[in-house]
Amino acid sequence: MAGIIPSPSNFIENIINSDLENNKYGGRVHTRFPPEPNGYLHIGHAKSICLNFGIARKYNGLCNLRFDDTNPSKEDIEYVESIIEDVKWLGFDWEDRLYFASDYFEQLYDYAVQLIQKGKAFVCDLSNEEMREYRGTLTEPGRESPYRDRSVEENLDLFARMRAGEFPDGFRVLRAKIDMGSPNMNMRDPALYRILRATHHRTGDAWCIYPMYDYAHPLSDYLENITHSICTLEFEDHRPLYDWVLETLELEERPLQIEFARLNLSQTLMSKRKLRELVEQGFVDGWDDPRMPTLSGLRRRGYTPESIRDFCDRIGVAKSNSVVDMAQLEHAVREDLNRRAQRFMAVLRPLKVVIESYPQGQVEELDAENNPENPQAGWRKIPFSRELYIEQDDFMESPPKKFFRLSPGREVRLKHAYIIKCEEVIKDDATGEVLELRCSYDPQTRSGADTSGRKVKGTLHWVSAAHALPAEVRLYDHLLKESAPQEIEEDEDLPGRGELKQMLNPRSLEKLTGCQVEAGLKEAVPGQGYQFLRQGYFCLDAAAGDQLVFNRTVPLRDTWAKIHKPGRPG
RNA sequence: UGGGGCGUCGCCAAGCGGUAAGGCACGGGUCUUUGGAACCCGCACUCGAAGGUUCGAAUCCUUCCGCCCCAGCCA
Numbered sequence: 001m002a003g004i005i006p007s008p009s010n011f012i013e014n015i016i017n018s019d020l021e022n023n024k025y026g027g028r029v030h031t032r033f034p035p036e037p038n039g040y041l042h043i044g045h046a047k048s049i050c051l052n053f054g055i056a057r058k059y060n061g062l063c064n065l066r067f068d069d070t071n072p073s074k075e076d077i078e079y080v081e082s083i084i085e086d087v088k089w090l091g092f093d094w095e096d097r098l099y100f101a102s103d104y105f106e107q108l109y110d111y112a113v114q115l116i117q118k119g120k121a122f123v124c125d126l127s128n129e130e131m132r133e134y135r136g137t138l139t140e141p142g143r144e145s146p147y148r149d150r151s152v153e154e155n156l157d158l159f160a161r162m163r164a165g166e167f168p169d170g171f172r173v174l175r176a177k178i179d180m181g182s183p184n185m186n187m188r189d190p191a192l193y194r195i196l197r198a199t200h201h202r203t204g205d206a207w208c209i210y211p212m213y214d215y216a217h218p219l220s221d222y223l224e225n226i227t228h229s230i231c232t233l234e235f236e237d238h239r240p241l242y243d244w245v246l247e248t249l250e251l252e253e254r255p256l257q258i259e260f261a262r263l264n265l266s267q268t269l270m271s272k273r274k275l276r277e278l279v280e281q282g283f284v285d286g287w288d289d290p291r292m293p294t295l296s297g298l299r300r301r302g303y304t305p306e307s308i309r310d311f312c313d314r315i316g317v318a319k320s321n322s323v324v325d326m327a328q329l330e331h332a333v334r335e336d337l338n339r340r341a342q343r344f345m346a347v348l349r350p351l352k353v354v355i356e357s358y359p360q361g362q363v364e365e366l367d368a369e370n371n372p373e374n375p376q377a378g379w380r381k382i383p384f385s386r387e388l389y390i391e392q393d394d395f396m397e398s399p400p401k402k403f404f405r406l407s408p409g410r411e412v413r414l415k416h417a418y419i420i421k422c423e424e425v426i427k428d429d430a431t432g433e434v435l436e437l438r439c440s441y442d443p444q445t446r447s448g449a450d451t452s453g454r455k456v457k458g459t460l461h462w463v464s465a466a467h468a469l470p471a472e473v474r475l476y477d478h479l480l481k482e483s484a485p486q487e488i489e490e491d492e493d494l495p496g497r498g499e500l501k502q503m504l505n506p507r508s509l510e511k512l513t514g515c516q517v518e519a520g521l522k523e524a525v526p527g528q529g530y531q532f533l534r535q536g537y538f539c540l541d542a543a544a545g546d547q548l549v550f551n552r553t554v555p556l557r558d559t560w561a562k563i564h565k566p567g568r569p570g
Numbered sequence: 571u572g573g574g575g576c577g578u579c580g581c582c583a584a585g586c587g588g589u590a591a592g593g594c595a596c597g598g599g600u601c602u603u604u605g606g607a608a609c610c611c612g613c614a615c616u617c618g619a620a621g622g623u624u625c626g627a628a629u630c631c632u633u634c635c636g637c638c639c640c641a642g643c644c645a
Contacts, residue, residue: 009584010583010584014586034645035645036644036645038644038645068645070644070645071644071645073644074644074645124643127643128642128643131643132641132642135641136641137572137641138572138573138640138641139571139572139573140572141572142641169643170643172643173643175643182573183572183573183574184572184573184574184640185572185573185640185641186640188641191642191643193643194643195643196643210643212642212643212644212645213644213645214645217645233575233576233638233639234638234639234640234645235639235645236574236575236639236640237573237574237575237639237640238640239574240574259575261576261638266581314582314583314592314593314594315582315583315593315594316582316583316584316593317583318576318582318583318584319575319576320575320576320577320582320583320637320638321575321576321637321638321639322581322582322583323581323582324581324582324594325580325581325582325594325595327581327594327595328581328582328593328594328595330594331593331594331595332594334606334607335607338606338607339607343604372602372604372606372607373607373608402605404605405605413603414603415603415604416603417603419603447603448603450603455603456603457605458603458605459602459603459604459605460604461604531604531606533604533606534604534605534606535604535606536606556604556605556606556607557605557606557607558605558606559605559606560605561605562605563605
């Protein structure tokens, strides 16, 4: 038996450990991630990807990427491509094991013939509606199809003619012969093959009959020598059928299906259907809108693969339905980006500051640390001059208690620069709006060369007016309002247009256009995370072309905002 | 009211008969030229409820309660 048995950390690994101890698969561990190419991958899929590939890695096994492409009417090559890109981006490698269920159509057909020969499958002429009636209900058993006792020869002939295209779509199906009285609806002679004329993205028009998931999946797993076939909870009822297919065909070393609870995240949606609705109704810009929980959306938002993997590790794997707090995901990116993101200064809502005691026309190059968490990141030069911009929020004319920032007569440190004092406030006479601040600076207080020994409570970020670059910054917030009932997530009943709309957070996107950012950001590249000092992590929007547009990945934790909640006095 | 699952801190989640891990969130503190980060402290006498078995139960048994899934020729 190969390898060490790692300490168990979830019920799936417990099962694998026990299989390993019993030498059940000769010490092999082989999993697969089996997406249907009918939509874009989201963070919920990431949980499954990390689980399957993670187990393979941990146990020195293998994990395949297999497309479950048995329904050509819903699937498309576009999705295949995006899924491949996303799994790669997440950091996983299936080597040469990229498979498609459609690769097995011929073998699947042969197995179906065997089932018929064993008297375990039959061609049924019941219509869709009739089949539903015959199926019975949750509390009443079903009735056997009048076609159930056709001879093997007749079934063989009919099935061959189904394949040959002799019958119209939906005219007949191949059914398993199991038990119409089973309390498990899935065992009431389920359909194995249906007639469907749709051009398949891989097999074209070679087939007009397509296998059902319940039939194709166990056999695909078997053909790939999968040992542990991990899927979500709703398939628990299907396991007896999964086993029936393999047992009835007398296949040995059968894979074991294990079910876990899919991921739900607070303040967002996870169903492909609802996400599609958001895209199609124009509530978001597309599948990769940075507010979407899709992997492409998270990528554009600035989430790193490392942070998503870490998140998936932290949330664990179990069988109880649960809703993970979005704060958990946000924590994971912050932790990753804090270590790696280069710091820059960027003023989102500029307020002009003139340092009156600073010489006209003088420009000083100051030293700024690129990342205090990583000395290797080095230092850079930033220009300081007489006219600067600071954040509007960093000045208050009548400050509340514990406001450590600038206000008339008060002093603050400008990060990497000097301590300044607010001498005068220039306002618009008509509106009272603060237009500009007149300040003085203390030359003795230059960062790294402070001989004044003075201490101030606040440190502000700033940017030199003449040197800064204009930019657009997009601030994102949760897709759904705090109050949104996440529970109705998977409800198949289409909520009225208004209902979905009501759940949306109207402030999920705020575009700031007059921002002034540090000149070094001109070199920003897509896919790289940056910290804008005191504000959060941002990344260049790759879709914005030549414009300098930054997406906020996640804000920094903000204790001031917490104690100064709106609606609370000072 | 048939079948299959699940119920451990506000949110995740370990625990597998020997006396409740960890993370997030939250609260307090230290430090700080990011109100960031880091660090320290606090945060379930109790495991859906009630009985029972046992020297001993979140873990075993019984009953009850709550929630999720299943009646596609979707996956």
